[in-house]
Amino acid sequence: MREKSEINGLDKNTMNASWFLSMILITSVVMGRGWLEILPASASTEHVAFGQQAREVVHQLTEKVYYVDQNHLQASNENPGTMNAPWLTIQHAADVSLPGDRIVVKAGNYSERVQVTRSGTQENPIVFRTEGAVTSRGFTIRADYIHIVGFEITDTEGVIGSNSRAQCVGVHIEGKGNEIVENNIHDTTCPGVDINAYPHDSAETSFNIVRNNKIYRAGLSGIYIYGQYNLIEGNDISHILQYAPGWINPGSGIDADGIRFFGVGHTIRGNFIHDITFDDPENVNPHIDCFQTWETAIDMLFENNVCRIPKPPPTTSFQFFMVSTEYGPVRGLTIRNNVFISDSVGYGPVNLSGLSVPIEDITIVHNTFVRTGGPGPYAIRITNAINVVIKNNIFYDHVEENWPYLYCDETDRCEGQVTGLDVGHNLVYRSEGLPGGSLWPGDLWQVDPQFVAFSDGDFHLKPESPAIDAGVDEGILSDFEGNVRPQGEGFDIGAYEFPEGPTFMDVPFDHPYHNYIDALYQEGYTAGCNVEPMMYCPERIMNRAESAVFVERGIHGAEYDPLDPIEVDFADVALDAWYADWVHGLWDDGYTAGCNADPLEYCPERLHTRAEGCVFYLRMMYGKNYQPPDPPKGYFKDVDTSAWYADWVDACWEAGIAEPCATEPDLLFCPDDGLTRAVAAYMMVKAKGLLP
Structure with a gap:
């Protein structure tokens, strides 16, 4: 029964009208019809308001889980959407859903592009969730508080030229508070996820979340971000295509990038960008960047990401970051606790280029830069910038005899290029010969960082690493894996803080499976078998x-x-x-x-x-x-x-x-x-x- 307080504020006539329309609505829902279908053509706005109020009353009193199952023998959009009488299409569910609805889509290949225009609320989002393997052609969301969870999204529509990408991307978003979580997005004509805004820094598109999706063989980029305060977290992005099938005459500037970012206040955290490669025949001549912007990008955080650049042909270049102010200001970027791996000896830095105006207020701290194939040019290139901090980073083979780890276009100490430059307390190591350039204050020069297993890609620090306790306090209180900084007497250099003890008491550092168990924990897949003290029970047989x-x-x-x-x-x-x-x-x-x-x-x-x-x-x-x-x-x-x-x-x-x-x-x-x-x-x- 409803509490009286839930209907306070309704006068007697409103309550009577709402009650009457509720009864009609219950009947129409059972018959698979919406309330508007049974209102007379002469119904006034007041009647419609009563009807909508009645719809919401009934919605609060009835089950909010609905089912779509195209393989069910009785599936029909005239059904009430129950498990035994499900709807036929996802689009119908989107057309009739209300705040708080959970739409469960049963297994099947749904050859439809879903247009979502009805919004949920912050407290009661509308959730589209799969049960079984569900394939669709994607979602165009022009609404707020919509959750898309667990879909395989592929085979999006084609596009000609630089027309709107709203239908050719895996998921297109214009709105607030939407969440795109744990989807498998691949073989899309345009980017895997496109968070769009007009203008590009508009608050009308904000506070969206794109988390734990696998995105591959998407056109142009894995994720495209506009708007404000969006969270991009835990996504696996690979094999992005320059000329994706279905994109006709894409125009100039077509590339294959991991994440393109514009707008204000985004957090880009814990993503793995890798294997964007010339081995894919669709990649003819792209300039590949893990992260790129060229217009307004303000107050953004990049942390705990892994960017791995494969070995390209000798005439091409890849970059960890390509940042320029060609069409708008860039300021307030923080790049911390990331792991940047280059399998190439070619050019591939964090590239900061102030073009129309200077780049301002850039912080690059506690990152690990590694080349796996031998020494190559610099790790960071800067032109025309104001207030840049570069501290507590490891630069392994990102130096050559004539190239320092920080390069500012022919100037030894960035004179005339950077105002307010604060560099130092970085660890610099070249595996073959001496590094180029000279020390900045506090640098550890030509010192092996002592990674746990360099050849296996494990860049944690050994107990004897000189990077331990050698950094300075830059206010970064956790590391790549979320461990507290500092653990010892000082801050460690690089993305990983050396822990005083293991995560699980029964899995010491020398346990043969320590790294694998710890990886499961750090990625959130396990909490162990006991909380206090934390234990994993590694030898226990699983049932x-x-x-x-x-x-x-x-x-x-x-x-x-x-x-x-x-x-x-x-x-x-x-x-x-x-x-x-x-x-x-x-x-x-x-x-x-x-x-x-x-x-x-x-x-x-x-x-x-x-x-x-x-x-x-x-x-x-x-x-x-x-x-x-x-x-x-x-x-x-x-x-x-x-x-x-x-x-x-x-x-x-x-x-x-x-x-x-x-x-x-x-x-x-x-x-x-x-x-x-x-x-x-x-x-x-x-x-x-x-x-x-």
Whole structure:
């Protein structure tokens, strides 16, 4: 029953009209019709207002979860949108949704581009969420507080010239408070996500979130950002295309960039930009940048990102940042706790170019710059700037004999190029010969930073690293992984602070799986097995219920929270079991057939074997329909080639996610042994590519 306070302020006539229209509305909803359909043509604005009020009253009294399922035999947009009588199209759901509605889209290939114009509210957003594998042609959102979660978005519309990108991008946003989370966006004609605003720094597009999406083979850039105070976090961006199929006559300036940013106040955090490469035939001659802007970009934070530049042809150049003031001011950029990796020895710096006006107030601190292929030119280039801070960074092979780590167009100390330059306390190392240039105050010069595993891409600091406690206080109180700074007597140089102790008490630094377990924790996939003290229980065997959590989060992302099931499919999974929603999600996503067919059972308490782990993690890596090649190769002596899992174990080994249980005198896998939480962490990190 509704409380009286919820209807205070309505006079008797309004209440009577609302009650009457509510009754009509209930009938029309059951019949699949909206309230406007049953109002007479002569209805006044006052009647319409009463009707809308009635619609909202009924909405508060009825279930707010609706279903779209094009594969359901009775699916129709005339239905009420229940699980047993679902709607046919996502577009219909968008057309009738109200604040607080949760639209659950069941598995299927929905060949529709969804136009969203109805808004939610900050307290009650409208959520479009998948249950199972759902493919669509994307969303154009011209509304506020819309959440898009878990879709595969591909095959967007084509475009000619430089016309509006609203229909050719994966997700187009004009509005406030929208969230695009844990989607797989690929093979789009234009950028994967486009946050648009007119003018480009307008507050009308603001406070949107783009988080934990995988974006690849998108045209022009992975993400394009305008507006104000948007958050771009945890996205994996790769294989961006200069000339994407479907974009006809794209015009000049077409490139293949990671993230293009314009506007005010954005936070760009924890993204992984990699493998934008000339190996893709669509990339003819792009100038590839991880981050780029050339007009208004004010007060933005770039932190905890990884940008990896592949080895290009010798005549091309890549850049970590390409920042210029060609068409507007750039000021207040903070670049901290990032890892910049170049597999090339060519040009590829953070490039700051003041053109129409000077670039102002730039802070570059606590970053790790690494070249993996040998020494190359400078890490940072600056022209025409005011107030620049460059401190506490590691520059590994970003120097040559005639090139310092900071370059200002022929001037040794940036005289005449930068006013208010504060440089120092950086660690500089050249692996072949002496670095060019000269020391700035407090620099550690030609000192090996002592990375944990340079060849494996692990740029954490060893206990003996000279970078530990060698930095200065720049007010940065956490590192790349969120660890508190400082841990010791001073601030460490580089993106990683050396911890005084391990994350989990039972996983010391020298534990063989420490880096993998810690990567799962840092990425938010696990909180361990105990809180105080924090423990992971690495040797504990996982049961099938725990594995459901690992796999579902591996599929959908670290912050995935499955829907509470209305019913469960397995006879041995109680609806109120803590794992019921996870197991139901695993079944609905098509990643498990259970442990028994008649009756259908999951065996949640049964211990997971290492062989079963191969099935789960290979499908996490390649998709639910993956089948390993047959016949098996017989890599492991203890894996009989006639066993049901033989081809899975061999495929696991070829994919680089299998961890042998012994290597001497023979290679062994121990397929029937229990899968420990430590080995599960190893396999999941490998499958997800969480470590560089």
